[in-house]
Amino acid sequence: MSADLPRLAAERDALREQLRSLAAANDELLHAVSHDLRAPLRHVVSYAGLLAEVLAEVQAPCASVSEAQGFAATLQRSARHMGQMLDGLLAISRAGRAPLHLAAVDLQAALQAAQAQLPGAAAVRWAIQTPMPAVQADAPLLQTLLLQLLGNAVKFSQGSAQVLVQVSARRVGEQVQVQIADQGAGFDPARAASLFQLFQSLHREGEFPGVGAGLALCRRIAERHGAQIAVSSPGPGQGCTVTLHWPAAQA
Template identity: 40%
Template sequence: MDAGEERSLSRDYYLTLAAWCALIAGSFSWYYWQENKGVADTVAKEARAILDRDNAYRHWLVEQGGVYVRPTEKLPGDPYLAHPQRDVVTKDGLRLTLLNPAFVLREVQLRQADPKRGRSRVVSLTPLNPDNAADAWESRELDHLAGGFDRFEIVQTAEGEELRALRPFFASPPCLSCHAAFRDNQLAGAITTRVPLAPYRETSRKALGAVALGHGVIWIAGVAGIGLSHRRRRQHAADQRAWTRSVESMNAELEQRVAMRTEELTRALRELESFSYSVSHDLRAPLRALNGYARLLDESLGGRLDDEQRNMLERIARNAEKMGQLIDDILEYARAGREPLKRSAVDLDALAREIAREQAEHYPAARIEIAPLPPVQGDAVMLRQVFANLVANALKFSARREQPLVEVGGHVENGFVHCFVRDNGAGFDMAYADKLFNLFQRLHREAEFPGTGVGLAIVKRIVERHGGSIRVEAAPDAGATFRFSLPR
């Protein structure tokens, strides 16, 4: 595995892991927060219920202006109540004593008080009964009371967390009979209660424990999944690498084999070429002899031959000549492929004009137009052959026109010199265009347009050896245009 890939894989791994941990931590925090909020809400609800209950009771007691009970030894009379009818005797001689609302309420509260469910009392900043004095928290809340709403606060005490709640109440005319100091609507005091949070916390802790366990299990499963998938990805990457390596080695092997075969083929081709070259070369001498002796025979026998015999001798000589031409062309073709390229700057324009001048002599009727040609890097001798063959071709195939026209031109584009040689001659069917550049390939009968069918093969060979390409556009009886390109 290359280092970059390895690094990116493990970076992905750690990022995913971190994201997973953050997700689990976030989820748990949310539960935790919800749970705590739940506890506070529940406790507040509880406290409000207690305040409601006590307030309702106190209301009723105040409405009654207190409650008359029979005095007992334990409770001979209300010690803090200064009231003209505190102690009364009925017509039947029953003795009764008046209990103030705060007293009765307290008695009830004392009997109800379950410290776990909250303790409540009635307090004031200016109490008749000093026991009813507001403590520090109550005093502060009473001081701050503006609209007279319920106040709630969770505070820390020596016994632990508890919710403190307070509901203010106000003086009204019935109060004044006992609380001479009150003015109507004045803030009189408050019912307060305190609810310890411990039992609720206990329940919530249990719930949170279950949630934590669940989160732990999910977290571990996630971590395991991420780890497994990371391993699988590494494995996959390793497999891919092995596969790539094997493909590469197969490719290399294949390439080597191709190179070997190519070399073998090239060697065979070279041997074949040098064989045909020497055969062709060696054929020239006997051909020359054949030709020579035919002419000699013709001369020495002179008048003693009849027409038929002379005709036969002539045919021998002509065929030998033709064969010689063919051999020359083949040798030329072979040379175009064998000779090393001698590259130099070639002035194509001058070269084309010189060729046109030379060849125009044989075709006095033809017009040759040469547009300026750009210079190119290449083998001057070979490029000369290219233009010579193409121009000769063009002249040959347009010779029968009333106004034979051969055009030559070129321009530079994309680092290549593009040239064309166009004629208005016999043309040919494009269906045969592929064959045109093959050795000995002819599209016209020999009697019509003489030639060996080697010239264009030579042209193609030279252009391709220069790293260029050649193609042709033509139509029957509408001329042909040869276009070739050479790298500059």
């Protein structure tokens, strides 16, 4: 059995390299598609706006004109939504293409910086453990991930009497386990796996802002660090907990 270990290790390393190559190719494809679609989308948005202006100037409005105005408004909304989807694709491709500069990062300071960038953070009740262990990360990418996760916790707590977000971290061996919990909308735990799929949402359209790209972005950032991310909930209306298993800072 011991004689097979070098061969198994080589096969494992080759498989990891293939997966990295596939991920890089996917990031390139996402970048190309999202970038190249922007020009025609800008034309759609512009001409939908011009059409709405022309229809508004019709001197003798009638049922057909009102119907056409509704069509133009729908076209504008859909085009803006598509623009948000392209923004999500670009963010994921950038996260996959950006050079990775790993260093020890003060997790507590990174969380505070993310809070400072979060709109409406002052209205949130924060329960953040101190002190926190340091992690090994690319600081800008970690900042992007934390901002997204804290933003989600606040967003999906809309409508609660008080928005409470709890953050804890502890070192477990060579990793740091980070948990971000809220008391918001939650979701059906049977559908948890679909949360990380691009443009997937477990809530009704229009109930919360966004296009369902945030957790896909977080997963891509975690993958690049050799980290793991999971999301759990007891059920709808019972809050949500995001758990990260992240490499601890190297001594």
